[in-house]
Amino acid sequence: MRPSDLSTLPDGVPEALEAEGIEEFYPPQADAVEKGVADGASVVASVPTASGKTLIAELAMLSAVQRGGKALYIVPLRALASEKKTEFERWEEFGIDVGVSTGNYQSDGEWLASRDIIVATSEKVDSLVRNGAPWVNDLTCVVADEVHLVDDSGRGPTLEVTLAKLRRINRDLQVVALSATVGNADEVADWLDAELVESDWRPIDLKMGVHYGNAINFDDGSQREVPVGKGQKQTAALVADALDEEIDGQRGSSLVFVNSRRNAEGAAKRLADVTADRLDPDERAALEELAQDIRDVSDTDTSDDLADCVRKGAAFHHAGLASEHRSLVEDAFRDRLVKCICATPTLAAGVNTPARRVVVRDWKRYDGEFGGMQPLDTLEVHQMMGRAGRPGLDPYGEAVLLARDRDTMDELFERYVWAEPEDVRSKLAAEPALRTHVLATVASGFATTREGLLEFLDRTLYASQTGDDARLAEVTDRVLEYLVVNDFLEREDGTLTATGIGHTVSRLYLDPMSAAEIVDGLREGIDSGGADAVTANRRSRPAEDGEVADDAAEIPEDAADAGFVTGSDLVADGDTDDTDGDADGADGSASADSDDPTITPLGLYHLVARTPDMYQLYLKSGDRETYEEQFYAREDEFLGHAPSEFEDVAWEDWLAALKTARLLEDWASELDEDVITERYGVGPGDIRGKVDTAEWLLGAAEQLANELDLDVVLDVREAKKRVEYGVGEELLDLAGVRGVGRKRARRLFEAGIETRAELREADKSVVLGALRGREKTAENVLQAVGRQDPSMDGVEKDATASAAAT
Numbered sequence: 129m130r131p132s133d134l135s136t137l138p139d140g141v142p143e144a145l146e147a148e149g150i151e152e153f154y155p156p157q158a159d160a161v162e163k164g165v166a167d168g169a170s171v172v173a174s175v176p177t178a179s180g181k182t183l184i185a186e187l188a189m190l191s192a193v194q195r196g197g198k199a200l201y202i203v204p205l206r207a208l209a210s211e212k213k214t215e216f217e218r219w220e221e222f223g224i225d226v227g228v229s230t231g232n233y234q235s236d237g238e239w240l241a242s243r244d245i246i247v248a249t250s251e252k253v254d255s256l257v258r259n260g261a262p263w264v265n266d267l268t269c270v271v272a273d274e275v276h277l278v279d280d281s282g283r284g285p286t287l288e289v290t291l292a293k294l295r296r297i298n299r300d301l302q303v304v305a306l307s308a309t310v311g312n313a314d315e316v317a318d319w320l321d322a323e324l325v326e327s328d329w330r331p332i333d334l335k336m337g338v339h340y341g342n343a344i345n346f347d348d349g350s351q352r353e354v355p356v357g358k359g360q361k362q363t364a365a366l367v368a369d370a371l372d373e374e375i376d377g378q379r380g381s382s383l384v385f386v387n388s389r390r391n392a393e394g395a396a397k398r399l400a401d402v403t404a405d406r407l408d409p410d411e412r413a414a415l416e417e418l419a420q421d422i423r424d425v426s427d428t429d430t431s432d433d434l435a436d437c438v439r440k441g442a443a444f445h446h447a448g449l450a451s452e453h454r455s456l457v458e459d460a461f462r463d464r465l466v467k468c469i470c471a472t473p474t475l476a477a478g479v480n481t482p483a484r485r486v487v488v489r490d491w492k493r494y495d496g497e498f499g500g501m502q503p504l505d506t507l508e509v510h511q512m513m514g515r516a517g518r519p520g521l522d523p524y525g526e527a528v529l530l531a532r533d534r535d536t537m538d539e540l541f542e543r544y545v546w547a548e549p550e551d552v553r554s555k556l557a558a559e560p561a562l563r564t565h566v567l568a569t570v571a572s573g574f575a576t577t578r579e580g581l582l583e584f585l586d587r588t589l590y591a592s593q594t595g596d597d598a599r600l601a602e603v604t605d606r607v608l609e610y611l612v613v614n615d616f617l618e619r620e621d622g623t624l625t626a627t628g629i630g631h632t633v634s635r636l637y638l639d640p641m642s643a644a645e646i647v648d649g650l651r652e653g654i655d656s657g658g659a660d661a662v663t664a665n666r667r668s669r670p671a672e673d674g675e676v677a678d679d680a681a682e683i684p685e686d687a688a689d690a691g692f693v694t695g696s697d698l699v700a701d702g703d704t705d706d707t708d709g710d711a712d713g714a715d716g717s718a719s720a721d722s723d724d725p726t727i728t729p730l731g732l733y734h735l736v737a738r739t740p741d742m743y744q745l746y747l748k749s750g751d752r753e754t755y756e757e758q759f760y761a762r763e764d765e766f767l768g769h770a771p772s773e774f775e776d777v778a779w780e781d782w783l784a785a786l787k788t789a790r791l792l793e794d795w796a797s798e799l800d801e802d803v804i805t806e807r808y809g810v811g812p813g814d815i816r817g818k819v820d821t822a823e824w825l826l827g828a829a830e831q832l833a834n835e836l837d838l839d840v841v842l843d844v845r846e847a848k849k850r851v852e853y854g855v856g857e858e859l860l861d862l863a864g865v866r867g868v869g870r871k872r873a874r875r876l877f878e879a880g881i882e883t884r885a886e887l888r889e890a891d892k893s894v895v896l897g898a899l900r901g902r903e904k905t906a907e908n909v910l911q912a913v914g915r916q917d918p919s920m921d922g923v924e925k926d927a928t929a930s931a932a933a934t
């Protein structure tokens with residue numbers, strides 16, 4: 129069967145597919161078409177990596193649009209959203225409009241309504257449903273990519289509940305769920321009332337094996353000699369061996385999976401020496417050019433490190449890279465210019481980067497929940513291994529695990545080579561998941577009684593999988609109790625309604641427990657500070673509906689994306705100096721309330737760092753003493769009741785939150801990024817992740833304080849702005865100017881320009897000096913503060929200012 133056999137696609141699409149090289153459907157694709165995927169049937173496709181799942185989704189979406197409908201493609205990671213959008217944009221020439229939902233909620237509501245295909249993460253879709261985005265009602269086809277992630281306790285429940293809601297909104301909704309090969313795809317299909325397409329078929333043969341001693345031992349019983357030289361690492365020997373083997377004039381590239389960003393960078397640096405020895409002059413020249421392109425993307429250490437590797441033919445890849453970096457690396461790898469990529473597991477789930485040889489170097493990673501190093505799931509390792517083999521280029525793919533002793537080799541064969549992938553199990557019936565989803569379900573009107581709620585939950589995978597209504601009912605009752613006691617829900621004559629605060633919490637996308645912790649902490653801070661507790665607040669105008677909704681869309685997906693990479697893996701490098709400040713920045717109110725002795729930024733940072741929505745820094749050895757000391761030194765500043773030192777777990781948590789809060793405080797005191805990375809043992813992306821999460825949570829705290837008339841709104845706002853801009857109080861006004869940022873604000877301040885008003889009137893030569901002679905920047909900055917004539921033509925740099933700036 130071929131694309132032109134389908135009559136459901138928009139005109140021109142079948143020809144375009146065939147021009148792309150899709151002449152025949154792969155067997156799982158043909159199976160999906162036979163089961164009606166192009167005619168509106170729901171389908172679960174559980175097939176190996178790289179065997180053409182995306183095309184199954186595209187056939188469904190394009191046919192749905194052709195029938196006058198609208199499609200949504202749900203991705204698991206924000207990093208994938210823009211990649212998928214770019215991929216689907218090739219259909220624009222056939223009249224299909226594509227949009228990605230990342231911006232704020234209101235604009236999504238307006239312009240996404242006109243798109244035919246929308247790409248978004250499950251958290252974003254959940255948020256849009258909670259905020260009542262009107263176009264959600266028009267969806268006729270929904271694709272859930274990597275649906276096996278419903279098994280993930282952090283993010284799975286959101287996907288599960290979101291799919292249940294979308295199916296409730298449109299009972300005829302076509303659902304296409306794409307899954308890695310899992311043990312129980314039939315249960316997923318039952319849940320979604322979908323046809324099942326299940327297959328082990330691959331476009332190219334895959335040999336799996338373990339390298340031990342001087343050879344790879346493959347699953348088919350064959351061996352391949354790959355001797356490891358003295359002082360050489362196994363990975364280096366394997367990468368060299370693949371490159372040294374020419375098949376049909378093609379040398380073999382390698383993809384090396386490691387367990388952290390840091391390891392990806394370290395391994396790439398070492399392997400660059402292996403690839404560097406094996407480049408011809410043309411390749412060297414092309415790689416130099418590519419390295420320059422990489423440096424041009426941004427002026428950061430990461431950019432330099434990546435360029436240094438790339439000029440030698442290797443690269444690292446993780447979700448903490450800028451997206452331009454990622455695509456440059458991916459394209460060059462596909463073009464066979466870059467010979468080796470060292471990647472975190474995100475790449476396995478993401479883009480299409482096949483290599484002749486995949487080396488799974490790390491099969492354990494640090495697990496925050498269970499502690500210590502834990503082995504990866506079979507399913508995940510299979511996904512990495514599935515990246516082996518470039519169709520049309522290699523005769524087969526090879527996926528290799530590493531063992532240093534025979535026992536480990538046997539274990540790896542048992543665990544990964546021979547093993548079937550795990551079943552996916554719903555993680556919904558857990559209190560943290562249900563707490564947030566029960567509130568949102570009631571607040572957005574999907575249920576108004578306990579029975580209605582249980583009936584709604586009955587449409588989830590959990591219910592269909594376990595058939596155990598009792599457990600779900602039991603957890604639901606506990607959660608309802610919690611939500612009522614904390615005033616998020618009201619229960620009267622069996623009817624459930626969300627309170628004003630409950631609505632706010634749901635729209636803000638907060639875990640209700642975070643909201644409760646924040647509210648208690650703020651109240652306690654007011655009481656103990658003797659400030660006029662719970663007085664009329666000072667907000668100048670009531671919050672309008674749209675304001676809440678607007679903020680709701682600012683959830684940093686860092687928290688949500690923290691699944692199998694650290695949250696900060698998803699945030700671009702923290703080169704904050706040049707990021708645009710928010711033009712509506714500080715409004716001069718910053719210091720108005722700061723004479724209240726008890727509410728300090730540290731106290732607020734600690735408060736939000738204690739909530740379940742913040743991933744805290746871990747305490748390393750020696751940290752306990754350090755932070756205990758700091759705790760006693762600043763005891764007055766903490767909001768809420770500290771546990772006793774004898775409550776071991778709670779006390780550790782409190783100190784870990786303090787470490788996180790201290791990082792935020794250092795950031796908001798203008799400490800240099802490298803000092804912070806050194807002091808806390810984190811990367812720049814981690815700072816960014818913590819800062820984004822704190823900003824979101826403090827924004828939420830501000831709204832809660834406002835709504836509850838707590839007299840702390842201004843303190844919270846100031847703490848939020850300081851962390852947002854990473855500056856001291858006196859720079860808040862300046863740092864909010866578009867194009868200024870923390871370092872430039874400090875330099876302007878030191879040159880005697882302390883406020884926006886002063887900047888508007890300042891001597892141009894002083895401004896130019898403080899901005900290190902960058903004319904364009906100076907002009908933009910002056911324009912941003914409304915200077916009539918911002919031109920720098922003929923302006924001399926002021927000598928004293930530039931001296932102060934250096």
Ligand code: ADP
Pocket residue numbers: 149150151152153154157176177178179180181182183480
């Ligand atoms: P998956 O989503 O299953 O990991 P992809 O959808 O990324 O796999 O497909 C892998 C590659 O196979 C893509 O480059 C895609 O263009 C190509 N491909 C998909 N279907 C076909 C086909 N029927 N014929 C040739 N190439 C195909």
